[in-house]
Amino acid sequence: MYQKIILASGSPRRRELFTKLGINFQYTTSTVKENLDEKIPPEKLVMKIATMKAYNVSNIYTEAFIIGADTVIYFENNIIGKPTDENDARKTLRMLSGKKHEVYTGVAIVNKNKSICERLFQRTEVYFKKLSEPLIDWYINSDEPMDKSGSYGIQGKGSLLVEKIVGDYDNVVGLPVGKVMETFTRLNLAPFGGFSHEVQ
Numbered sequence: 067m068y069q070k071i072i073l074a075s076g077s078p079r080r081r082e083l084f085t086k087l088g089i090n091f092q093y094t095t096s097t098v099k100e101n102l103d104e105k106i107p108p109e110k111l112v113m114k115i116a117t118m119k120a121y122n123v124s125n126i127y128t129e130a131f132i133i134g135a136d137t138v139i140y141f142e143n144n145i146i147g148k149p150t151d152e153n154d155a156r157k158t159l160r161m162l163s164g165k166k167h168e169v170y171t172g173v174a175i176v177n178k179n180k181s182i183c184e185r186l187f188q189r190t191e192v193y194f195k196k197l198s199e200p201l202i203d204w205y206i207n208s209d210e211p212m213d214k215s216g217s218y219g220i221q222g223k224g225s226l227l228v229e230k231i232v233g234d235y236d237n238v239v240g241l242p243v244g245k246v247m248e249t250f251t252r253l254n255l256a257p258f259g260g261f262s263h264e265v266q
């Protein structure tokens with residue numbers, strides 16, 4: 067039976083990751099305001115916010131399977147989200163320079179009518195090169211950092227900042243699609259068909 071899948075995300079990267087797999091999905095953006103200040107472990111925080119995003123959209127599309135996701139950086143016991151401005155981005159990049167951090171993405175798959183709420187998370191280690199000031203300047207001027215957790219995007223020019231990663235690459239970009247597919251399979255969802263469009 068056809069099951070509608072809606073990706074509750076405004077992130078173009080998440081949409082691309084689903085498209086890459088040929089998943090048949092629609093998308094819309096949730097209106098959840100994130101609060102990263104809660105003092106709970108990073109995996110709990112990202113799954114909680116992902117669940118809020120998914121429920122926010124599933125209240126409207128109660129019959130569909132809604133996917134919500136949230137990505138944060140974890141560095142020396144601190145959770146880091148998107149930069150507030152260029153200075154904040156610069157501060158974050160200087161802090162991550164030459165060090166290891168972790169990227170956590172939480173995902174929630176919600177179907178309100180069927181009372182389903184599956185949650186999962188993935189963690190990836192990212193090692194940054196030692197970043198020179200000119201490199202940080204160049205990167206800040208590229209405008210890439212501003213809408214991304216940790217002030218970088220590994221899939222773009224930000225790849226130049228990264229020495230190596232240990233773990234799932236897609237998770238860093240914003241959606242651990244391998245783990246999501248495992249859950250789809252368990253839920254008997256076979257969402258292949260290869261087109262996507264905004265919810266009508």
Ligand SMILES: Cc1cn([C@H]2C[C@H](O)[C@@H](COP(=O)(O)OP(=O)(O)OP(=O)(O)O)O2)c(=O)[nH]c1=O
Nearest residue numbers: 075076077136137214215218219220238239240
């Ligand atoms: C670390 C990293 C993050 N990011 C992005 C993924 C997410 O879009 C963003 C983290 O912010 P999120 O709050 O997880 O997501 P979002 O606000 O962009 O989209 P939505 O809530 O509507 O789903 O950072 C990259 O694109 N590349 C990277 O290497």
